[in-house]
Amino acid sequence: MTAVFPFDNSYARLPERFFTRQPPAPVRAPKLIALNRPLADHLGLTLPEEDDTLARLFAGNDLPNGAEPLAQVYAGHQFGGWSAQLGDGRAVMLGEVVISDGSRFDIQLKGAGQTPYSRMGDGRAWLGPVLREYIVSEAMAALGIPTTRALAAVETGEIVLREGRMPGAIVTRVAASHIRVGTFQFFAARGDTDALQALLDHTIARHFPDAEGPAGLLDAVIGAQARLIAAWMGVGFIHGVMNTDNMTLSGETIDYGPCAFMDAYHPEMVFSSIDQFGRYAYANQPQIAAWNLAQLATSLLPLMPDRDAAIEAFTDAANGFAGRFDAEWHAVLRAKLGLATAEDDDIALAFDLLNRMAQGGADFTRTFRALCSDTPQDAASAFAAPAAFAPWLEAYQTRLTRETRPATERAIAMQAANPALIARNHRVEEAIQAAVGGDYTPFHRLNSALADPFTDRPDIADLQQAPTEGERVTQTFCGT
Structure with missing residues (x-):
């Protein structure tokens, strides 16, 4: 069977300075690790059944008809420092598919070889980051959080040199688009208003067709990012590298490098090995999002006829992110506590719990999940x-007496807001280390369990447990 992708490659029709056309670099001995068949069906892909054929396809050795492979260029602020040219240094986009409802998705091979934007890198990925991206991006999708998706993962049969000799791999990433804040920054920094206008028109048509001009796009992106960051916070997710080149205009989570879900809650939690000063700590994520959005606003200024008026309006819009985020975050907290009505002291009650959790080293996921049960006092464990938990529980139960929703209905709603299972660092690392040794059983078991994160199941009870002292993973790493 020949692979059929319903390609319609609109980004490839933009001016040539938006990208470099090039195919993926073939690999020596591709071997299929995983194929996300439900996602393939959603995308309307017709795929062969044979693993060897699939491996060659998702390694980039064979290209589907209609592919127009390219590497995108962009710029960005990385840990606050300006980089005038970045780009897809190890990724090649095959093209865009359009599904039955008209939605459009990029298909990209990550780890597909050197590009003009590799900046002395080898353009490859090793197995660990590929499996981490597959696991965590699919876990985020199952949690209902906007995210890129993982369509496939393959071994390359080649060695990648990092801290040692590592097995190479490629992940096929699916995104509503790969347009980033840094994409706008690239053209704004060069004074290329023609390219900026083309990018603006393309982005509005693709993601926000009701938006009008630069101001409309900025407003829509601010709203999308406010919802996204609040969703991250609600599951204890820390992105780890919130550079402007890692913030999409679509409002999707992208680039699962040194990311992590918290075990024990603390607002200053950092996992990324390269975030030495905590710039991207858990509690800093809203402020960093606002900072990134201010960079987007600056990049849009050249398209405005009255620069002074635009500066004032865009400054107000960017400053307004805080209020919009707070509204989204407060809604998330109320849902996690099962509060269908709003009272003035609800958020203080929620923050009191978080403060007690930070002081008591309480597990974020297990504490909130315990509150969903018939015995919320179990959260004290x-x-x-x-x-230290008892006074808060008393205040919380008093607050619940003023809720009119039946307790059973509230419990169901809370269970839908508080996952039983997250992709815990030690389990992700366990899957990676087993796979490096040739055993993909933990990887497949973890992926299968994470597809249904809101259901308690006895057969995955071990995956729900917080790590012991010896199991804790305190650092995560970029895949470059």
């Missing part, structure tokens, strides 16, 4: 000093 997550605290180093369980007595």
Whole structure:
């Protein structure tokens, strides 16, 4: 069977300075690790059944008809420092598919070889980051959080040199688009208003057809990012590298490098090995999003006829992110506590719990999940000093007496807002280390379990447990 992708490659029709056309670099001995068949069906792909054929396809050795492979160029602020030219240094986009409802998705091979934007890198990925991206991006999708998706993963049969000799791999990433804040920054920094206008028109048509001009796009992106960051915070997710080249205009989570889900809650939690000063710590993510959006606003200024008026309007819009985020975050917190009505002290109650959790070393996911049960006092077991939880629980139960929703209905709603299972660092690392040794059983088991994160299941109870002291993973790493 020949692979059929319903390609319609609109980004490839933009001016040539938006990208470099090039095919993926073939690999020596591709071998299929995983194929996300439900996602392939959603995308309307017709795929062969044979693993060897699939491996060659998703390694880039064979290209589907209609592919127009390219590497995108962009710029960005990385940890606050300006980089005038970045781009897809190890990724090649095959093209865009259009599904039955008209939605458009990029298909990209990550780890597909050197491009003009590799900046002395080898353009490859090793197995660990490929499996991490597959696991965590699919976990995020199952949690209902906007994200890029993982369509396939393959071994390359080649060695990648990182801290040692590592097995090479490629992940096929699916995104509503790969347009980033840094894409706009690239052209704005060069004074290329023609390219900026073309990018603006393309982005509005693709993602926000009701937006009008630069101001409309900025407003829509601010709203999308406010919802996204609040969703991250609600599951204890830390992106780890919120550079402007890692913020999409579509409002999707992208680039799962040094990301992590928290175990024990603390607002200053950092996992990324390269975030030495905590710039991208858990609690800093809203402020960093606002900073990134201010860079987008600056990049849009050349398209405005009255620069002074635009500066004032865009400054107000960017400053307004805080209020829009707070509204989204407060809604998330109320949902996690099962509060269908709003009272003035609700958010103080929620933050009191978070403060007690930080002081008591309580597990973020297990504490909130315990509150969904018939015995919410069980959440005390997550605290180093369980007595510290008791005053909060008393105040919370008093607050619940003013809720009119039946307790059973509230419990169901809370279980839909508080996952039983997340992609815990030690389990992701366990899957990676087993795979490096040739055993993909933990990888497949973890992916299968994470596809249904809101259901308690006895057969995956071990995956729900917080790590022991010896199991804790305290650092995560970029894949470059």
